[in-house]
Amino acid sequence: MTDNTLKPILYFKQNCPFCFKVRLFLLEAGLNEDVEIREFVSGSPAEDDIRAELSPHLDKVSFPAARLEPGRYIAESDDIVAFLAAKAGREPASMPAFTNYVEGPLKLVMNLWKENIELKAAAA
Template identity: 60%
Template sequence: MTGERFKPVLYLKENCPFCLKVRIFLMESGFASEIESRDFVPGTKQEEEIRAVLQPHLEKVSFPSAELEPGRYVTESDDIVAFFAAKAGRDPKELTVYRNYVDGVFAMSMKLWKENMELKKAASA
């Protein structure tokens, strides 16, 4: 063993609202320096490489993804935030920027996404 401390690895896709939610939490909580971030642009070789790394560890590769502890991979943004909130000793509900994003822009984009899916489903019926 080298004695090096494990640093969680976070895989973030550019322009992903779930990835941004995690990033905002980490930055506002002061925990961002405690993780290794691997960011990528969709459709690039870098994305292919990241998916190849994650594939053996996840039933379905999606983003954000994180290796929180050696061999422990997760993909749900809320699970990732909860893990880091516990480590940082920070309550996400008390972080102003995070709450504004989750309750504002993020909530509205999820509402619009759901409406769009319903319209697509109705149009194809």
């Protein structure tokens, strides 16, 4: 039987594209049972609880975030994937769904987001 208290805890904001990146990695790597996922909806009481839990441990709270082990928190999707991959002996670069998402839709969303900020600044 798996000891749940030792599993990494992942904190996800619902519909966040960077959280989906970690979700996709977990799914493709078959690691869903090796982590505990705590997902919140923006504006919900669960969000307040999660932010209160994370803020003493992180310089800046962002999502996804993870408690890798008791007292050890990080918040950067690449670092979370790298930690989980190393722990499981997996190579994210060789996972086609994960790499397609990161290089395709996620990159597109990030580029559109940057372009939108630049256009707004230019229009102001």
